Amino acid sequence: MIEKALKGNRSYWSWIGFLVLVIVSGILAYGRQRWFGLTVTGMGRDVSWGIYIAQFTFLVGVAASAVMVVLPYYLHHQKEFAKTVIIGEFMAVSATLMCLLFILADMGRPDRVLNVLLFPSPHSMVFWDVTVLNGYLVLNLVSAWTVLGAERKGVPAPAWIKPVIYLSIPWAFSIHTVTAFLYAGQPGRHLWLTAVLAPRFLASAFAAGTALLILVSLILKKTTGFDTGKEAREKLVVLMIYAGLANFFLIGTEFFTAFYSNVPAHRHTLQYLYFGLEGHSQLVPFMWFSLVCGLGALGVLMTPKLKQSTLWLAAASAAMVLSIWIDKGVGLIIGGFVPSPLEEIVEYSPTVTEISITLGIWAIGILLLTLLLKVFVAVKREHAQ
């Protein structure tokens, strides 16, 4: 089936070529990081995690959001999602792969990564996260590949795949819950030390994930002519609106608790992120831009007239992805380290090397998604003929 990814037109190959270039530049940058150490990044003693872990967190959400189509299609038989469900699963596969690569890129000694499995430590959330992420990767790859393979042969999918697909549904919730627990269990980091972190992660993931799925389906329609259907996108919009509202509601509750209770430790980071703290306000424009994008997207999607326009739909989806990406990819992880345990403020910005590696990993994920979707569209076409 994979051979179908090897046949494409000129623009397909130039897209692949472009991605390969970005990957090569990422690999070169990674070589530099391996040689000189993580000192080539913007991270330091005070802000000890940066955009790698932030991307990882955002992408776990993208991966988990596959459940937004798998659940309605397989459990509630919503036939509108018939053409979207495999796209969702393939998106989860490439997002999970990127997650694992971002963790690897962040490690000081990636050569020792197997120690996580050689010395399993159930008291550590990382152990669980690595376990559920790898499991999720396999579950989605097997589900999507098997169903697509059966479709290609024109036979019904084998019966054993059903339990695998059903298992992937709670599993999707588990990956993002465990990822939230990585942060929510740390005693000294008050931005993270909140029980709504896991629910907020799920809500933001489902908002950004459905938005990304709409974007991918629009791109597929434009580039290959394959349409997943207006009905599917409309259903995704409804899901995105509810998930987005839940997300902003949860952010609001964080503000209430911090500022009404007036406990300094609870206030500090939110103050730093949204208003600036002791003259440090590097992330303030980002955070407000994120709020404006996210709430703006919801506004557009809730206006029936605008929702009908493909352009507005694409813009609103892109704005939602951007909003959540800033919220999780910039604010949450970097903000968690400000102020430091000794209440000092050290600001972080990524270096060129760090950004190159980040783009390289994104390119690897997008390349894998491109190849998988190429196979998918080819099989669907063949089947339609």
Add this chain to the structure above:
Amino acid sequence: MMNEQRREFIRKAGFGVLAGLGVAAGIVPGYSLEKTVLPAWDEKPVAGKIRWGMLIDTRKCKEGCQQCVAVCHHEHNVPDFGNRKDEVKWIWKSPYEKVFPTATQQFKSKELSERSCLALCNHCAESPCTRACPTEATFKRWDGIVAMDYHRCIGCRFCMAACPYGSRSFNWQDPRTAIKEASTSYPTREQGVVEKCNFCSDRLVKGLQPACVETCPEHALTFGDLNDPKSDIRMLLETNTTMQRKPELGTKPSVFYII
């Protein structure tokens, strides 16, 4: 008639069972459902025969003196890159309100607001860093010391996110290039692993006191076994009002301070 009697019987029997459970819970402590001790800094003994601890008398610690820091960092081959981003430190001095951000007081004396306090790994009895470590590269020893295995550490820096005291440092680059005068008493580390104060476990096995304690010209530091009621440190804890850093987090630090 019968029915009503039966109902009454069941009701009384029910009360009887409940009362019985209540009594049992009172007599047999093991039956009580609630065993939580309220204060985070409770007196719960820590398993193990020995629990090493340190008491720092911040009144004696001389302003501007850096001897303990210098000796510790020399003895353990702690690199000095001269910048904050790459900084590695095992013991250092910070202003009072940074070391005790949750115990700051309004209208404190000028002297106290200017006082520097020593900060180092607290070797917590309930250490969040060892809980977060995915490989047991950082672990609790039998004697209460939170130790590091530099050969197992994968450099994920989870322990750094978990430590509420900022006591852990990562080797962002090769530390061997930034050691001015190499010491033979403790091995150097490699790029990409986390390190921190080890309570001089390397000296304890030789029957020596930690380097910082031995060096302090003011004798401001006392080291000893917190599980031994007759130890010097316990005597001082008995006769002085002391503080631990961020006790509200329930980490049970083994480093105490006289303010």
